[in-house]
Amino acid sequence: MLRFQNSPSFSALLECCTDQTSPYWEAGWDEFLNRYKEMIYKFVVNRCFNWKVERLGMQLNDVVNDIVSEVYIILLNKLYTYRVEEGEQNFRYWLATVCNRASGSYMKRRSIAAFIAEEIEDVEKDLKKTTERFQTYIRTFEIDTRFELYEHLVLILRTSGEQKRNVERDIHIFYLYVWADLPKQIIANGHPCFADDPNINEGNIDNVIHRFRSFLRKTANL
């Protein structure tokens, strides 16, 4: 492996790192990590604090290391998309965005998994326990983090294969019960869209929640 004689400029460094045929490719990535590894860790740790990692029973260290590994893979594949003429100062913002997105993506996957992780033994008790745990978890988030998780959840549930006519209604029911902690009785009898609908009762609400939960389990490969 060739080594640099002098510390390369920012543009030279990026050029080495984005050209696998360059004799300085490995040296380039060594230098890149020297310069930016600490910054990457800081960005990721900050995001992990926002997502309250410990609430999911995970070790901060393990999560940070997992996410940083994902960031490195992203950089390996996407560093070439950064326009060198934007300069090194702007590169820090770009890097922050990459780290934030990787952290968000990882935590969203794990948050959903936390809701569906346990096997259902006693159906009614288990569902109550997992929804309570999920509600406790999301209440610790800042509003923008909750926003992000909500969008992600809706996006996944929309791919569940249900008829479009029913999927939006059922996602709404899922939100009211699992997220907003509304009792089934209020959803079935107090909601103006459902009060006169014989298809929506407490039993059907249970079916909706279980169906989506199973779908989320399948999606998360659990």
Place this chain on the structure above:
Amino acid sequence: MSKTDSLEISLEQALALLKDAQHSRDFTWPQLSPGAAEYLNTLQERLKSLQSDEGNGNIFGNIPSLGCNLDKPYLLKNVDFFLILFLDNRTGKDCSRLFEHLNDCFQCAQIFSSTLRDYSRAYQNLVKPRESE
């Protein structure tokens, strides 16, 4: 006879009272402060106006597609919407557009669930004492 205290009432409490007045045979108006009574009267007049105007169908038609601007969610202080949703019984409601919007807009979903919760609690507080008499 159910009573409310003489403080001003929220939109959700007012909706619950008006709903109870619509449905309950033995409904009597509780003691209300002048401010609360005036508010209820304003809502009733507004509802009549919305119902007499054919455009009330636009209440659902006007629901935005996709999410709302962060500083101006559609359901924030949207009294007309909640009046029609909770109190207009004339036609079946096609709520599909509402569901889609609430799924797209976290802010409106929060406003909606909070309103539904407070309305239901207020309604239960009206109905339960009567049922136990």
